[in-house]
Amino acid sequence: MSRCRASTLAAVVGFILVAIVVLGGMTWATVSTFQLAKINVDREHHTRMSGAATRIDSHVGGILKSEMARPFTQYFAYYTVAPVQVWTDRAIEAEVNIDQVVLPSPLAEPPLHDPWIEFYFQVDEDGNWRSPETRPAERVAARLAWLEDVLPVGELAERVAKVRQRDRGSNETPDAPQQPQEIKLAQRTPHKILCRCGDRDCCVEYERRGQDKRAAQLRSLPESQCVNPDHGAEDIADIAAVDGDSDSESETVTVGIEQHPWVAFWLEPDATERSRLAFVRTGHWNDKRVYQGFIGDWPTLKHELQLKISDLFDDVDLQPAPDDAPPDPELSNITMHTIPVRLEIPGVTEESTAAAAWKSIRGVLLVTWATAAAVLIVAGIGFRNLIALTQRRMQFAYAVTHELRTPLTTFRLYSDMLSAGLVPDESKQEYLDTLNRESLRLSNLVEGVLEYARLENHKVSLNVADTDAKSLLRAISDGLEKRCQECGIEPRAQNDVSDSLPLRTDVDVVKQISGVLINNACRHTQGTDKPVVFVHLAQDDGKVHLDVVDSGPGVSHGDVRRIFKPFRRGREADSAAQGGIGLGLALARSWAGLLGGRLELMTGHHNELGGAHFRLIIPVQARG
Numbered sequence: 001m002s003r004c005r006a007s008t009l010a011a012v013v014g015f016i017l018v019a020i021v022v023l024g025g026m027t028w029a030t031v032s033t034f035q036l037a038k039i040n041v042d043r044e045h046h047t048r049m050s051g052a053a054t055r056i057d058s059h060v061g062g063i064l065k066s067e068m069a070r071p072f073t074q075y076f077a078y079y080t081v082a083p084v085q086v087w088t089d090r091a092i093e094a095e096v097n098i099d100q101v102v103l104p105s106p107l108a109e110p111p112l113h114d115p116w117i118e119f120y121f122q123v124d125e126d127g128n129w130r131s132p133e134t135r136p137a138e139r140v141a142a143r144l145a146w147l148e149d150v151l152p153v154g155e156l157a158e159r160v161a162k163v164r165q166r167d168r169g170s171n172e173t174p175d176a177p178q179q180p181q182e183i184k185l186a187q188r189t190p191h192k193i194l195c196r197c198g199d200r201d202c203c204v205e206y207e208r209r210g211q212d213k214r215a216a217q218l219r220s221l222p223e224s225q226c227v228n229p230d231h232g233a234e235d236i237a238d239i240a241a242v243d244g245d246s247d248s249e250s251e252t253v254t255v256g257i258e259q260h261p262w263v264a265f266w267l268e269p270d271a272t273e274r275s276r277l278a279f280v281r282t283g284h285w286n287d288k289r290v291y292q293g294f295i296g297d298w299p300t301l302k303h304e305l306q307l308k309i310s311d312l313f314d315d316v317d318l319q320p321a322p323d324d325a326p327p328d329p330e331l332s333n334i335t336m337h338t339i340p341v342r343l344e345i346p347g348v349t350e351e352s353t354a355a356a357a358w359k360s361i362r363g364v365l366l367v368t369w370a371t372a373a374a375v376l377i378v379a380g381i382g383f384r385n386l387i388a389l390t391q392r393r394m395q396f397a398y399a400v401t402h403e404l405r406t407p408l409t410t411f412r413l414y415s416d417m418l419s420a421g422l423v424p425d426e427s428k429q430e431y432l433d434t435l436n437r438e439s440l441r442l443s444n445l446v447e448g449v450l451e452y453a454r455l456e457n458h459k460v461s462l463n464v465a466d467t468d469a470k471s472l473l474r475a476i477s478d479g480l481e482k483r484c485q486e487c488g489i490e491p492r493a494q495n496d497v498s499d500s501l502p503l504r505t506d507v508d509v510v511k512q513i514s515g516v517l518i519n520n521a522c523r524h525t526q527g528t529d530k531p532v533v534f535v536h537l538a539q540d541d542g543k544v545h546l547d548v549v550d551s552g553p554g555v556s557h558g559d560v561r562r563i564f565k566p567f568r569r570g571r572e573a574d575s576a577a578q579g580g581i582g583l584g585l586a587l588a589r590s591w592a593g594l595l596g597g598r599l600e601l602m603t604g605h606h607n608e609l610g611g612a613h614f615r616l617i618i619p620v621q622a623r624g
Contacts, residue, residue: 015383037357052309060338064262072255075122075292107132116301120294127153163263257283264339317344407438462506469497473537476514487522489531496538505622516584521550544618550611555604
């Protein structure tokens with residue numbers, strides 16, 4: 001038996017080691033998966049933020065590219081037209097410079113295509129502030145005065161240079177060359193000369209076309225917005241004051257736009273406390289530097305940009321970034337390149353990242369852990385069954401060999417003595433009776449083992465028949481009296497079941513069960529002061545139960561579960577070496593299950609008799 005315990009201990013230790021390896025591996029995999037999920041969540045978050053920043057830069061950059069393509073002259077309220085070619089019936093006659101034909105700037109009215117652009121402006125290095133916008137005059141004058149106050153031209157030049165120096169240090173790209181352009185400016189004194197080509201027909205045709213164009217404009221535009229070749233002296237005077245020398249009839253000047261990126265920086269809030277952005281590009285007027293640009297309303301632009309990325313973030317916030325802040329590589333994915341703005345996502349913390357990572361992998365992890373637990377449980381059950389099978393085999397071998405040793409020894413000794421003629425004639429019958437008893441013992445042992453094997457393989461069938469309680473108790477009492485008489489024990493039997501209650505059961509199986517209980521009771525009661533075995537048949541809740549009580553030492557608490565296991569006996573039975581291989585109660589419980597009933601140990605120590613109290617519950621209608 002020590003070898004059995006050693007095998008059991010080795011199997012348990014092996015299973016524990018396997019469980020530790022599996023659980024350790026699962027724990028390591030869980031931690032690694034969680035860390036990887038956190039990295040993926042963080043990476044996805046940064047990817048979304050980079051996508052949002054790229055989308056904002058693309059949107060604003062498209063607007064700035066469109067504004068960069070705007071001609072230099074559109075920042076004047078009126079500008080001269082480009083050289084004109086005159087078409088006649090014959091062909092293209094000549095290229096004519098129309099000095100006195102001026103056009104209103106498309107920026108003369110507040111912009112409608114981008115509502116966040118509030119105001120266009122232009123200023124030269126001498127501090128002359130102007131705007132292509134002309135209406136309403138009071139608003140334009142107020143805006144120019146505010147700009148001149150919050151952004152003196154010297155400070156404007158410094159801020160432009162500082163931002164460009166910062167961008168140049170981060171991008172390391174040289175400035176693009178300027179693109180010069182020659183234009184002619186209208187003279188101060190207005191004239192109504194529309195054509196100077198010297199051909200009267202050509203000039204008349206050109207004048208007619210100009211009048212037709214004006215007539216077409218008048219059908220859809222107010223007269224103040226239509227091209228009028230006959231400008232008033234005040235309009236031409238405004239152009240001449242900015243663009244040319246008043247003493248010259250016309251002047252050719254060189255202008256150009258420097259192909260730098262737009263410079264964007266923040267302005268101090270005005271009286272309404274609204275934040276504004278200034279977008280500035282630089283150009284030149286002959287040798288004089290000119291700054292052109294526009295003012296953007298930040299709350300309006302911010303709302304527009306938030307709508308652009310609303311599918312990526314619901315609660316994204318755009319916060320102003322310092323104009324002269326050096327570029328930070330760690331913030332490159334959330335800082336705009338076109339405007340000094342930085343993305344901020346509220347609530348992004350280590351805890352929120354961990355929660356998002358756990359949410360993304362919890363399903364897989366739970367399934368994996370459940371699978372691992374199921375595998376361990378199945379493995380544990382397998383180990384347990386294997387251990388139980390090994391124990392039963394070893395116990396069976398131990399019990400059978402131990403139980404066979406005594407009768408075989410007796411058989412050998414007595415047979416040798418009989419064959420050698422060493423037994424007197426008067427003692428031969430006693431020897432033969434002993435051999436007969438031992439052979440019966442061996443037969444019962446083999447029959448018990450075979451019956452247990454049949455029960456294990458579910459090859460036992462019932463022979464159900466109709467009977468009654470009185471007949472059943474009579475069949476049980478016969479075995480009780482015979483067995484008690486052999487052991488010198490007082491038998492007692494009592495029937496409390498109505499004779500009218502019909503029973504349909506296998507009487508032989510009930511007798512086998514009761515025989516096991518009575519044999520055990522007699523074996524443990526024999527040798528006590530007042531040996532008694534009591535069999536009681538009673539009725540309860542429509543079921544019949546058979547109680548077998550003895551006056552023996554009873555069953556200790558530690559043997560309550562042990563005694564019903566095959567090849568297991570109580571500890572006191574082992575120590576007393578009272579015979580048997582521990583199959584009786586296991587067979588009896590299996591037989592009870594075949595009947596559809598149940599065999600239970602009601603108590604290990606009966607209140608009156610003091611011994612064990614077993615109860616067999618017999619269904620009125622057996623299964624078979």
